[in-house]
Amino acid sequence: MIHFSIVGCGHIAGKHLEAIARTEGAALAALCDTNEARLSELALTWQVPVFTSMTDMLEQIPMIDVVCICTPSGLHVDLAVAAAHAGKHLVIEKPLALTLEDTDQMIAAVARNEVKATVVHPNRYRPAMQRLKAALDQGIFGKLSHVSAAVRWNRGQTYYDQAAWRGTKAMDGGVLMNQAIHSLDLLLWLFGPVTETKAFVDTRLRNIEAEDTAVAVLRFDQGLLGTVEACTTVYEHNLEESLAVFGEAGYVVIGGKTANWIKHWKFASMTEEESRQIIAEIDQDPFGIPGHQCIIADMVQALSEHREPTITLQDGRRAVGLVTDIASQETKVSS
Template structure:
């Protein structure tokens, strides 16, 4: 079975999706949609250049028309954050499987609706937290799950990058709560997802956020303390005001029987790997340098479409977890006290008009 994909939103991030589809034998790109004239056609040309597929690709400017296309089995949604949930809902209602860029939604109600719709209609919904598919991070998950690292004590997620004024001025929706959704939701969510994947179910979050000098609504810095149900603690520290340019990202795990630290601009530098029961152990270099997570994510998604009994690693229920943790941090910053999870309700519009000074 070959899964026929369409991509909605042909901006920068679409390139990774096109390359992944082109690299898989059981996937093909059949349609592209973008409201900007010429952008879908340019994406179609890229697909022709990187694939061996000579069959025609159809171009759309109207999402509804694309969703009515019977030659599309699954859609990849890569538009601005505020449109993720509504387009995903429409796609599921049209009978399409959905691969959804992060964040999956800007409210908990929207996230729940997507999960309920996918389950009710027997469709697959996958959220693009692709770092879970990287071999290095899967190896760490294995060490956590099989007890090699022992009881987790502390995890730290660090995001130290730069997003200057040009980044926000290049698109009017960037830096707005309603359309963009905040720095943590956009630049920090992958690390937050890994943190809670490793340390388990979140019990509470205590956080604060602030702004730099760029005139916009959303935060430039965030700090949070996460308490997990297993009594482990997590620290989230994130900023987009790092000068003069990105330092990168970091994920640190401190456990009963080991410590692991992965960092760098692309999270490919292992600066600490100590296992108490096997002190000489080190990850294979090929595991550290393998960054084909986008391809592995697509393989998992395709397998779940071919075999409905196969649950994808990053299904919608898993995709909601990091989102809810960040919403908890935002809620805590707004209310000035710790917030217990699960949260009954939250919409990103709750953050509008807040004082981030």
């Protein structure tokens, strides 16, 4: 049995709690947060020891194998480095960190202490994305021309005002780090390294320090072109998250409010009926096994099989690096 603990018991911790509970070979050992009222509620529900200090938790519950870090992003590095020095394996929420310097500190600590670590990029496990990856690996697109990723969501001012860290550069990182990094990770996973970026990044509508809107053009290692559009400024509600891929022998568009549904699937090598069957198959179960559960299960398997987790810290670093490249082209426009 692999014993997990969670540090940071806000909204995202719920996904980790559910994932641990549903994963064979995983057990919850302890919880840690600075909010004592929240801890009291969770202690009643999950019946595990709770702590306001990670150091105290690790000292008093030595059976802990893995620490899930679910705090605001700017706090990841210190906690991850400390847990690694304590000999604990790590599951780190996205983004891995907010700077490349911090990601490198974490990678070095993990290597030095010979522990295993993964970063939470769960969208790779969506059934539609898995099907797209298989199609790319099979080469049925032919030569690719371009790709396009969009995150057109709403995060109103009340969302940012709920917690002082939201919308800050030091703790949140803005729409690219906090919301669109999943789409950027998918682009890197599916199409490889980005060699050039051109972008405009701005804070258009929200009263926050970080950006709420970004548009970028990318060139990938093999010459493939791409576009990225990300915002939290869509009026009233989330509109869509999408990924579109175009090649000489076919195209795919995955979309919906979250990119879980295949909207278009057309290839020269497939009949219309075959394409409809694939779309219908995804429609029957667009969410599949939750991505967080896949990541927790992968950590359990990695430890039992003495291998590295499927999603590595280098994967997390590449996503942070792409955000850094895009966000460095920030342009403030006078209102």
